[in-house]
Amino acid sequence: MTQVAEPEIARSTPSAETVHHWIGGRRVAGTSGRKGPVYDPATGQIAREVDLASVAEVDAAVAAAQAAFPGWRATSLSKRTEAMFRIRNLVEAHRRELAAHLTAEHGKVPSDALGEIARGIENLEFATSIPNLLKGGFSEQVSTGIDVYQIRQPLGVVAGITPFNFPAMVPMWMFANAIACGNTFILKPSEKDPSASIFMAELLKEAGVPDGVFNVVQGDKVAVDRILEHPDIAAVSFVGSTPIARYIYETGTRNGKRVQALGGAKNHMIVLPDADIDMAADAAVSAGYGSSGERCMAIATVVAVGSVADPLVEAIAARLPKVKVGPGTDPEAEMGPLVTKQHRDKVASYLDSAPAQGATVVADGREHPLYRESKGFFLGASLIDHVRPEMDCYRDEIFGPVLTVTRVATYEDALNLVNDNPYGNGTAIFTRDGGAARQYQFDVNVGMVGINVPIPVPVAYYSFGGWKASLFGDLHMYGPEGIQFYTRAKIVTSRWPDPGTSKVDLGFPRTR
Numbered sequence: 365m366t367q368v369a370e371p372e373i374a375r376s377t378p379s380a381e382t383v384h385h386w387i388g389g390r391r392v393a394g395t396s397g398r399k400g401p402v403y404d405p406a407t408g409q410i411a412r413e414v415d416l417a418s419v420a421e422v423d424a425a426v427a428a429a430q431a432a433f434p435g436w437r438a439t440s441l442s443k444r445t446e447a448m449f450r451i452r453n454l455v456e457a458h459r460r461e462l463a464a465h466l467t468a469e470h471g472k473v474p475s476d477a478l479g480e481i482a483r484g485i486e487n488l489e490f491a492t493s494i495p496n497l498l499k500g501g502f503s504e505q506v507s508t509g510i511d512v513y514q515i516r517q518p519l520g521v522v523a524g525i526t527p528f529n530f531p532a533m534v535p536m537w538m539f540a541n542a543i544a545c546g547n548t549f550i551l552k553p554s555e556k557d558p559s560a561s562i563f564m565a566e567l568l569k570e571a572g573v574p575d576g577v578f579n580v581v582q583g584d585k586v587a588v589d590r591i592l593e594h595p596d597i598a599a600v601s602f603v604g605s606t607p608i609a610r611y612i613y614e615t616g617t618r619n620g621k622r623v624q625a626l627g628g629a630k631n632h633m634i635v636l637p638d639a640d641i642d643m644a645a646d647a648a649v650s651a652g653y654g655s656s657g658e659r660c661m662a663i664a665t666v667v668a669v670g671s672v673a674d675p676l677v678e679a680i681a682a683r684l685p686k687v688k689v690g691p692g693t694d695p696e697a698e699m700g701p702l703v704t705k706q707h708r709d710k711v712a713s714y715l716d717s718a719p720a721q722g723a724t725v726v727a728d729g730r731e732h733p734l735y736r737e738s739k740g741f742f743l744g745a746s747l748i749d750h751v752r753p754e755m756d757c758y759r760d761e762i763f764g765p766v767l768t769v770t771r772v773a774t775y776e777d778a779l780n781l782v783n784d785n786p787y788g789n790g791t792a793i794f795t796r797d798g799g800a801a802r803q804y805q806f807d808v809n810v811g812m813v814g815i816n817v818p819i820p821v822p823v824a825y826y827s828f829g830g831w832k833a834s835l836f837g838d839l840h841m842y843g844p845e846g847i848q849f850y851t852r853a854k855i856v857t858s859r860w861p862d863p864g865t866s867k868v869d870l871g872f873p874r875t876r
């Protein structure tokens with residue numbers, strides 16, 4: 365893939381302006397009178413506001429998307445391919461400005477923000493193969509003179525509702541395939557970090573995507589509920605927490621929509637006694653504290669099997685003081701603040717409840733000096749050992765830099781722990797024993813498995829999806845299943861008989 369030179373002049377930077385909607389190819393100021401605060405998590409200050417859409421504003425976006433659909437659907441595959449290439453190149457060229465929006469509103473450090481964007485770009489690259497992906501099937505001569513073929517057609521107006529933790533990548537998981545397939549799209553991003561959505565909308569416009577093909581409505585439950593009930597929206601993709609995912613799936617399907625709703629997670633990392641301790645400790649720290657633990661594929665809990673527990677906990681603990689916590693403006697920072705004060709305090713609360721319930725706090729991030737010195741939502745890397753399944757810090761999705769360790773005696777105990785957990789998003793096993801790893805891959809009830817890989821997010825030409833309470837719906841997101849989700853099959857049976865060869869036959873059509 366061609367590397368595109370970065371522009372010398374920055375396109376736009378985070379400003380104090382209110383974040384508006386994007387409807388019909390332009391910014392549209394909200395008229396609902398409702399706005400929400402958008403924080404800079406590193407300073408704790410309100411940096412700007414975001415419009416919160418009314419029902420009428422969602423309806424306006426749907427009308428724009430519906431008006432654009434016939435023309436976009438009829439646009440040739442070659443032209444849609446060209447558009448996907450241009451979007452891909454523009455996102456790459458402007459990745460640093462996009463990353464600046466992520467750091468400003470989510471708090472993630474620039475290296476992490478650029479990693480998020482790189483994984484999003486993979487989805488744009490996948491969608492450039494749309495002519496190949498939309499190839500149907502053809503069966504010649506299924507009966508005498510009769511051919512049958514299958515084509516896949518777009519659904520119409522589709523919507524994506526996204527979480528705060530990947531404000532660029534998760535929208536790209538959805539809109540890349542959705543629009544490449546010929547649908548028109550409405551994005552409802554998280555109200556906590558909405559600016560990336562408008563930046564991406566501008567890039568799509570610059571790439572020549574016709575007005576109305578990609579729209580953004582900023583908002584909260586009011587906008588989401590209107591999307592779920594709007595008769596002209598054919599399908600909804602959602603990524604977020606499990607209770608909301610369940611609600612989206614139930615409400616959307618009740619209203620006749622195709623829905624894929626990805627929920628929360630509790631990802632276990634099994635470490636067998638033969639594992640390389642340094643490798644396992646490096647992986648646990650990278651995957652547990654990267655992005656401050658605010659990743660759906662973060663390692664949330666280490667399951668230490670047998671004799672590995674003491675040296676492993678010691679090795680993880682030894683690494684924690686070296687994790688550099690700081691704002692995204694500090695070039696040395698590896699772990700930024702949490703997204704809001706409310707979330708920061710909830711994550712920190714597990715460091716109170718865990719010892720009260722019998723666990724041992726090995727590292728306590730509440731004491732991190734930046735939290736006292738700044739008003740930012742910082743929490744240092746924290747570690748809780750001797751965690752048992754009935755404790756709150758094991759049962760809840762903490763979604764922060766608090767890693768827990770559960771000690772078990774055998775592989776079977778570890779497997780049962782993972783399979784008894786209600787979530788099934790990701791898991792990893794660390795071992796030097798190929799047979800044990802293969803057995804785990806065979807046995808575990810989780811959608812994405814890493815073998816000595818702690819964050820097994822599939823590449824864009826596979827699909828992403830958890831099991832159990834981590835996904836509601838039949839199809840995983842992006843990749844080949846994304847193409848399936850955003851299209852429906854039409855099967856054509858055809859013949860071209862010569863005139864004068866037909867007769868009346870009331871029997872059910874046979875092929876022999």
Ligand code: NAD
Pocket residue numbers: 525526527528529530552553554555583584585588589603604605606608609626627628629659660761763789830834
């Ligand atoms: P969230 O569920 O609070 O919000 C997600 C979206 O739903 C947002 O756009 C929000 O505006 C909307 N929403 C929130 N409350 C709503 C309500 N009551 N009614 C209707 N809509 C509502 O999630 P979040 O805090 O933004 O993101 C973190 C969660 O997302 C974590 O649980 C994480 O595991 C999960 N997540 C999952 C995946 C995955 O692929 N499975 C990926 C990223 C994040």
